[in-house]
Amino acid sequence: MEQPLVSIITPCYNSADFITATLNSVLEQSYQNWELIVIDDQSKDNTCELVEAFSKQQPKIRLIKLEKNGGVANARNVGLEAANGKYIAFLDSDDIWLGEKLTNQVTYMEEKSLLMSFFAYHRINEEGEIISGKIGVPDSVNYKKLLWHNVIIFSTSMVLKSAIGDLRFKKTGHEDWIFWLDLFKKCGNGYGINQPKVQYRIRQGSVSANKLKAAGYTWKILRENEKIGLIKSMYLFSKYAVATVWKRLK
Template identity: 45%
Template sequence: MKNNIVSIITPLYNSENFIKKTLESVKAQTYENWEMIIVDDVSTDNGVKIVKKYAKQDSRIKLIQLDKNSGGAVARNIAIEAARGKYIAFLDSDDLWHPEKLEKQISFMQENAYSFTFTKYRQMSENGDLLNKYIEVPKKVSYRQFLLKNPIGCLTAIYDSNKLGKIYMPNIRKRQDYALWLKILKQEKNGYGLNENLAYYRLRQSSVSSNKRSLIKYQWKLYREIEKLNLLESIFYMGCVISQKIFGIK
């Protein structure tokens, strides 16, 4: 029996400046029945040393080190494979959680029998200053609605592996989390949003998500190669994405 353990999936790559605060935000959770599986993708900094120190102090923190650099999707999938929890949650090595994040979100799932949920979150600068930018979430989202727009921050998502089984990320360089949510929504009719700010997303200069042109390229790849949409469908959804990303149309 998995006893409502939350398995926190964290890829690590050259995040020595941030991983300590990420670990502290997990250790501060009021919901204590968790394990944190950190998969290092061959970092060249001191991030692994920091994780090892925390893992020695808290057996709930587990470190897996890859032999070769394989990318975020592979790192996350290895962590998912190793997970023992009923619930699979995601937190990148530079992001933070509110102390009541797990407690409130797991209660939200249990009280409503939801299998896939996400929450509102707030952005912060690279140095950790909180910004006046909140990402609101809808109460409910379906597969078709999700093709139009991804309202889910990876750092907020949780799915129930008892009900859905373990679901893995497609091995693509970008939009891998988006692709995972689409996989889940093919299986589960809806995802459900808890519109309460429970996480903090760090905006980094080097973030792959900062390049809009590149994101659009991978969005097309997602529609055509991963979701296998026909050409007309892909053009329609791509037009919606371009309107949102380039022109700010919602």
């Protein structure tokens, strides 16, 4: 049986320190029917030169250079427009996939006819050292559950392209969380695979590392994006805070 094409979308900006490891993790996948679309958001370092060196050796890697900096949401939207695959897999430019990630995920989704899935993961630091135990994921999540806490790390995810349709990323904080909320409003559940097939990098100054900034974005999503009332937002925010603390203890 022919393997379905997976379109991998990787936005990048000043990613020279990490992009080589990220691209190598794709090349080392056992699954071979993929295309990798790297969207450079006007990097000031040599990110583009590094990606171009890979693309000369592997034509399945394509670099799109944006004419102006538009942020990660815009870069991912450009990637979605360029994607040709049955499935969309997101991979941030500083994260790493383990070798069976695509094989396991495509097999799981094909066998069960799923629209969306995501993996467990480990956190790594800027030097690539593992700094957490396995961060597990639930068997499934829907819109209501995702309001409590975003359990989906973007680089662990894969989505049926037809399920995404014309849905696009919004240019706002926590755009990944909003994307999942909007997707699950359309198509129901996402399904977790509780195997750590991704290494998620924590970088100094990132939103994930800045807890106050992340908390502010969360409150804004509940109140402004999802239009949830004050009392319920306070309840959901408290669950988010507990879940965030618990995850950091793992």
